[in-house]
Amino acid sequence: MINIRCETLPDYTVIAEVNTLAFGQENEAKLVEKIRRSDRYIPELSLVAEVENVVVGHILFSYINLVGEETLQVIGLAPLAVHPQFQRRGIGSALVQAGLEKADAKKEALVIVLGHPHFYNRFGFQPSVIYEIESPFLVPEDVFMVKTLQSYEKKYKGKVVYPAVFEEI
Numbered sequence: 001m002i003n004i005r006c007e008t009l010p011d012y013t014v015i016a017e018v019n020t021l022a023f024g025q026e027n028e029a030k031l032v033e034k035i036r037r038s039d040r041y042i043p044e045l046s047l048v049a050e051v052e053n054v055v056v057g058h059i060l061f062s063y064i065n066l067v068g069e070e071t072l073q074v075i076g077l078a079p080l081a082v083h084p085q086f087q088r089r090g091i092g093s094a095l096v097q098a099g100l101e102k103a104d105a106k107k108e109a110l111v112i113v114l115g116h117p118h119f120y121n122r123f124g125f126q127p128s129v130i131y132e133i134e135s136p137f138l139v140p141e142d143v144f145m146v147k148t149l150q151s152y153e154k155k156y157k158g159k160v161v162y163p164a165v166f167e168e169i
């Protein structure tokens with residue numbers, strides 16, 4: 001029923017529509033476009049969910065920095081959007097799961113997300129403080145989360161620094 005695949009150029013318009021409808025504003029759609037044009041974009045980690053060949057969901061993972069003793073590249077999950085008429089059918093979960101599997105296969109160490117713990121805990125995301133990873137935002141500890149992958153090592157700690165394109169969100 002749900003088909004998950006990488007985005008292609010003809011999807012860009014509908015991806016923007018899905019983000020705008022899901023969030024009720026254009027900021028996230030614009031963020032997707034800015035990340036695509038930046039060196040933080042990971043083409044194989046921009047995924048769409050199709051139902052009957054129509055794109056109804058989108059997830060983007062891109063590179064962000066983790067600054068500690070050294071600066072390490074990790075993965076940030078944002079944004080995730082499912083068309084309002086298709087929410088609560090497992091589409092968002094399928095996108096997260098597919099993205100985590102691809103990131104793991106790419107030997108990425110960890111994925112960071114700012115979001116609802118109720119939604120993300122089911123995938124194994126935990127508060128970042130557990131891993132000595134500090135949020136750049138003044139938010140409750142439980143909403144800034146980390147999912148470690150097979151390539152995770154203890155050296156991955158410090159403060160998360162998002163690229164400038166995130167500043168307008």
Ligand SMILES: CC(C)(COP(=O)(O)OP(=O)(O)OC[C@H]1O[C@@H](n2cnc3c(N)ncnc32)[C@H](O)[C@@H]1OP(=O)(O)O)[C@@H](O)C(=O)NCCC(=O)NCCS
Binds near residue numbers: 023090093
């Ligand atoms: C969040 C979102 C991507 C989830 O997609 P989805 O396809 O509805 O998710 P699934 O059907 O896989 O899972 C539904 C679960 O997500 C939870 N959920 C959905 N939206 C939620 C929200 N705004 N706040 C808290 N939990 C939410 C539901 O409670 C449900 O949990 P349950 O299974 O325990 O009832 C989708 O609702 C959406 O696009 N929301 C608007 C955009 C947004 O907030 N994105 C940011 C995510 S951090």
